[in-house]
Amino acid sequence: MLQDLNDLKVFYEVAKAGTVSRAAESLHVSQPAVSQTIRNLEADTGFPLFIRMSKGVRLTDEAADIFNYCKTIFRQVDELNRSIDDHTTLDSGILTIGASDTICKYYLIDKLKSFEKLYPAIRYRVTNCTTSESLQLLKQGDVDLSFVHAPIPVSKMEGFSFHNCLDLEDYFVCSKDFDCSEIHSLRDLTRYRTLLLESTSSSRRVLDENLARYGVKLKPKFELASLDLLIEFCKKNMGIICVSKQYIRDELSRNELKLIPLSEHLDVRHIALAAGNGYVSNAARRFMEHIKN
Numbered sequence: 001m002l003q004d005l006n007d008l009k010v011f012y013e014v015a016k017a018g019t020v021s022r023a024a025e026s027l028h029v030s031q032p033a034v035s036q037t038i039r040n041l042e043a044d045t046g047f048p049l050f051i052r053m054s055k056g057v058r059l060t061d062e063a064a065d066i067f068n069y070c071k072t073i074f075r076q077v078d079e080l081n082r083s084i085d086d087h088t089t090l091d092s093g094i095l096t097i098g099a100s101d102t103i104c105k106y107y108l109i110d111k112l113k114s115f116e117k118l119y120p121a122i123r124y125r126v127t128n129c130t131t132s133e134s135l136q137l138l139k140q141g142d143v144d145l146s147f148v149h150a151p152i153p154v155s156k157m158e159g160f161s162f163h164n165c166l167d168l169e170d171y172f173v174c175s176k177d178f179d180c181s182e183i184h185s186l187r188d189l190t191r192y193r194t195l196l197l198e199s200t201s202s203s204r205r206v207l208d209e210n211l212a213r214y215g216v217k218l219k220p221k222f223e224l225a226s227l228d229l230l231i232e233f234c235k236k237n238m239g240i241i242c243v244s245k246q247y248i249r250d251e252l253s254r255n256e257l258k259l260i261p262l263s264e265h266l267d268v269r270h271i272a273l274a275a276g277n278g279y280v281s282n283a284a285r286r287f288m289e290h291i292k293n
Helices: 005-017 020-027 031-045 061-089 101-118 131-140 187-191 202-213 227-235 249-253 282-292
Strands: 050-053 056-059 094-099 123-128 145-150 160-168 170-175 194-197 222-224 240-244 257-259 269-276
Touching: 005 020, 005 031, 005 061, 020 031, 056 061, 094 101, 094 131, 094 282, 101 123, 101 145, 101 227, 101 282, 131 145, 131 160, 131 269, 145 160, 145 202, 145 282, 160 282, 170 227, 194 202, 194 227, 222 227, 227 240, 227 257, 249 257, 269 282
Parallel strands: 094 123, 094 145, 194 222, 194 240
Antiparallel strands: 050 056, 145 269, 160 269, 170 240, 170 257
């Protein structure tokens, strides 16, 4: 029975080369070592593998079948080695990421674009989901990396490492046509129509915790799942929203929205890169380095 792949490799090289000497040169071993390996294989198979001729060797009919199997085996080994090299040099491979629509639009897309210029052969799969869902996918190993809104509850941080990528400064914002001259504090907001993200979102959770520190609780007229919709509602003068200044730079520059000056300041939040504490693929590791740099 043939069990040693190295012995089969010797047989394969001798069959290709047609001589023991050339096979020995290819394998970087001595001719006697090659000849001994062939004799051992012939003893294992119970039949001769080569017919010895004056100028080399040729396969016996029985050995021809073994050679055909070896061609398949060692072609696959070569393909495996090329695949390993590709992943090492990032000439191929897939990078899987979990992130919300908001993070994708306002942060991640630019980072992916610059990374793709460095490694054009990498393919990507981005799953759009909430911060909680993204961390769950990371925990299950369904994505390599997640981009989330932080801070994260301590109970959900175990098993992950986090790197803050972008500071987010939250402000209450209104339409350019909205008269906010009488609003000076967070408590004043309770007298006005507010529009907020759904209570299940990470950003809304952090906002509610911030407001609670000042003894303020808002009862929004509208709760929306999409930040983009929230911004559009505000632009139509439907009410006051809370949004990170980094997400409305264009609207502020075009004077479509304006910041409401308040005496209190909300805590700075972050877009954070989350990774598992176990194995990290080469593509994911390179992307993490790209983000951190």
